[in-house]
Amino acid sequence: MKILIILFLTILTLNAKTYKIGFAQDTLENDWRKAQVEEAIKEVSKYPFLQIEIKDAKTKVANQILHIEQFIHDGVDFIITSPIDPHVTSLALQKAIDKGIKVILIDRGIYGDGYTTFISPDNKKIAKQAAEFIAKEMNYKGVVLMLKGLEKAMPTTQREAGFEEVISQYKDIKIIKKRANYLRTDAIKAMDEIYKDNIKFDAIYSHSDSMLIGAREVMAKNKDFRKIPTVGIDYIKDAKDAIAKGSQSASFTYPTVAKDGIEAIVRIIQGENVEKNVTIDTTIVTKDNVYKIEPIF
Incomplete structure (x- = not known):
């Protein structure tokens, strides 16, 4: 050969x-x-x-x-x-x-x-697994903040649809959404709005680890040190370090x-x-x- x-x-x-x-x-x-x-x-x-x-x-x-x-x-x-x-x-x-x-x-x-x-990779399958994981970590009740990726991009629509399909089975879980376009900087802006508007959330599902990093920065800036369930996608080095330290619950590898x-x-x-x-x-x-x-x- x-x-x-x-x-x-x-x-x-x-x-x-x-x-x-x-x-x-x-x-x-x-x-x-x-x-x-x-x-x-x-x-x-x-x-x-x-x-x-x-x-x-x-x-x-x-x-x-x-x-x-x-x-x-x-x-x-x-x-x-x-x-x-x-x-x-x-x-x-x-x-x-x-x-x-x-x-x-x-x-x-x-x-x-x-x-x-x-x-x-199969984005909808990832989203469904993320939903089951977060739902269990939340004891099947509370508010999930979804940080969404780029408008119209196929992974965004699939990561949203798969997640909602599973969460819809749990009547005590509500989803709120903010678009951050897969960018850390946009996630920071979105989270700043969340805190400015005093919107409460009990978990974060982020369409990418980069956005989740931005979310953590804003949480720390607002002295919000709660150990809430947080799930990202990609599994970059920052996500590995965060999971190891306990500041992120999970990530999905996404080559x-x-x-x-x-x-x-x-x-x-x-x-x-x-x-x-x-x-x-x-x-x-x-x-x-x-x-x-x-x-x-």
Whole structure:
């Protein structure tokens, strides 16, 4: 097998064929998104026949569409993206497919089948598990503050819907929501409003660990040192440290899947078939297993 791979790489080098990848990223302000780009660049560096160009949409749908259309105009071979808006972006990506460009969706999907492969953890499953965990920790009563991610993004809608589906079974639990766009800074603003308006909550379910970090900062600023149930998603190093110290109850591993996306591209170049939809496993991390599982970054 190793001989075949070496032979394949040698042939590609001799042919001097370079495959161009355009990565239309949502934002580089978010720690997780930045790590996703870094992982993609690192993986591409292993293959001399690959080149990658990164574009930062700065959370603007219009920018991301413009970047995708620019990649199409430039004649890239592959487009990697995490769509901000699954409806609008699908139209631009269909243009790429029609031009013969392979579309690799990582973490966020679109509506329709205008893509080559979609690689992601199961967000709705994560949300349901988070809901069961929090409900039990709350003794099935109280108010959960949900810190939501980016408007319209598929993980946001799935992490909200799955959570609500489970919590709706418990009549003594109420959900209040604040949008924070997966950003620590926005979470700080949202939590400042919570305390300013004197809104009470007994637990926090955050669509990302980064937002939960911001929430903890504001709680500390307001001298709110309650040991309430708090659950995030991603399992970054800050979350691991917080769980180990007891200031966060749980997190769910959520790989950036950028490496998986690049590996899919290599398989396509090699002439292999790739699955249309690929689900990546995740794990809930609590104080019971926090020292056994490495953070995603």
